[in-house]
Amino acid sequence: MSETPFIRCPGCDTLIDPTRTACPGCGRCPACGVKRSQTVKTCPNCNLAYCSCCGRCPQCLELRYSEIGPCECGHPKDAQQIEDLVRYHATVGAERRPAETGCILVVVILLILFFIGMFTLKG
Ligand SMILES: [Zn+2]
Ligand SMILES: [Zn+2]
Ligand SMILES: [Zn+2]
Numbered sequence: 001m002s003e004t005p006f007i008r009c010p011g012c013d014t015l016i017d018p019t020r021t022a023c024p025g026c027g028r029c030p031a032c033g034v035k036r037s038q039t040v041k042t043c044p045n046c047n048l049a050y051c052s053c054c055g056r057c058p059q060c061l062e063l064r065y066s067e068i069g070p071c072e073c074g075h076p077k078d079a080q081q082i083e084d085l086v087r088y089h090a091t092v093g094a095e096r097r098p099a100e101t102g103c104i105l106v107v108v109i110l111l112i113l114f115f116i117g118m119f120t121l122k123g
C-alpha cells in the first residue's frame, strides 16, 4: 500500500490527508488540535465559498489552509505522529486508543474488588 490512508479529523470528522498541516474543515492541527488559522470562508483566487464540510474550493479545487506551515507540535514532519493519526483515526480499521482499554481495565478491577468485598463481608 503506497497511498496514504485518509483519516477522520479528530476535531470535526472531515476526511483529511494526515500529512496536512491544518484540517481544511476546522483549521486545526490534526495531531495536537491547536487551531492554526482563523476561519476563511471564501477562496481568494476564485472568490467562491469553500465547501462548508471539506473546505475545498468548487472551482480550483484548492484546499483551505494549504499555505499554513508546520505546527509547533512537529506535525507533519514527525513521521511517528502521522503513524499514530493513521492508526487511531483511519477511516477503515482504526484501533482504539490505549487509554480507552486502560479505563475498561480500571472498571473491571474495581468490580472485582467490589465483589471480593461483598464475599468477605458475608463470610
Ligand atoms: Zn477538522
Ligand atoms: Zn500540532
Ligand atoms: Zn464538502
Ligand SMILES: [Zn+2]
Pocket (backbone or CB within 6 Å): 043, 044, 045, 046, 047, 048, 057, 058, 059, 060, 061, 062
Ligand atoms: Zn478557488
